[in-house]
Amino acid sequence: SQQGEEDPQALSIQEGENATMNCSYKTSINNLQWYRQNSGRGLVHLILIRSNEREKHSGRLRVTLDTSKKSSSLLITASRAADTASYFCATDAGGANSKLTFGKGITLSVRP
Amino acid sequence: EAQVTQNPRYLITVTGKKLTVTCSQNMNHEYMSWYRQDPGLGLRQIYYSMNVEVTDKGDVPEGYKVSRKEKRNFPLILESPSPNQTSLYFCASSPWDADTQYFGPGTRLTVL
Numbered sequence: 001s002q003q004g005e006e007d008p009q010a011l012s013i014q015e016g017e018n019a020t021m022n023c024s025y026k027t028s029i030n031n032l033q034w035y036r037q038n039s040g041r042g043l044v045h046l047i048l049i050r051s052n053e054r055e056k057h058s059g060r061l062r063v064t065l066d067t068s069k070k071s072s073s074l075l076i077t078a079s080r081a082a083d084t085a086s087y088f089c090a091t092d093a094g095g096a097n098s099k100l101t102f103g104k105g106i107t108l109s110v111r112p
Numbered sequence: 113e114a115q116v117t118q119n120p121r122y123l124i125t126v127t128g129k130k131l132t133v134t135c136s137q138n139m140n141h142e143y144m145s146w147y148r149q150d151p152g153l154g155l156r157q158i159y160y161s162m163n164v165e166v167t168d169k170g171d172v173p174e175g176y177k178v179s180r181k182e183k184r185n186f187p188l189i190l191e192s193p194s195p196n197q198t199s200l201y202f203c204a205s206s207p208w209d210a211d212t213q214y215f216g217p218g219t220r221l222t223v224l
Contacts, residue, residue, distance in 0.1 A: 042215035102155040
């Protein structure tokens with residue numbers, strides 16, 4: 001069953017601007033992860049935030065997690081044309097199966 | 113180079129003709145999983161394996177089989193493919209004690 005729901009579905013920005021993508025989920029999680037997928041390629045892990053964390057940074061990426069609202073946001077600062085891709089949030093409920101439950105994805109276009 | 117490989121990358125077949133999509137990882141990961149990606153649905157888990165000879169169903173296992181005879185390999189078998197199995201398939205792996213998953217490049221399957 002789908003857990004993460006990303007918002008917006010598509011985002012188009014100018015190079016240099018910041019991109020903010022949101023994800024909401026329904027049930028308790030152990031951690032939440034963001035992945036990037038370039039067109040027709042495999043998914044690449046970007047960043048993971050655990051349920052007891054509120055904010056994490058990795059380079060130009062900043063992710064926040066609000067477990068009371070069951071939501072997360074991914075901020076990409078100073079976007080580049082190479083950031084053009086689909087972005088997915090994935091939740092891990094923990095337990096024996098390390099299953100990631102993915103949202104439908106956000107298509108980000110960064111115009112040069 | 114640490115990677116997950118899938119073969120074939122592209123396959124067009126006909127209804128009912130058995131096929132196997134191979135997945136191999138060279139990172140000595142215990143956990144492996146198969147997902148399918150369909151437009152508007154995100155990624156959904158088909159089967160997963162916690163270790164050799166240990167496999168279990170994901171969210172959409174109908175019409176698929178898997179085996180895990182060796183740690184590095186996790187083939188996906190479609191005994192009698194049908195057009196609704198036309199999709200983009202991803203294999204992923206991770207160590208037992210890690211949360212992030214490493215994805216293969218994908219296999220685009222078309223069943224006519």
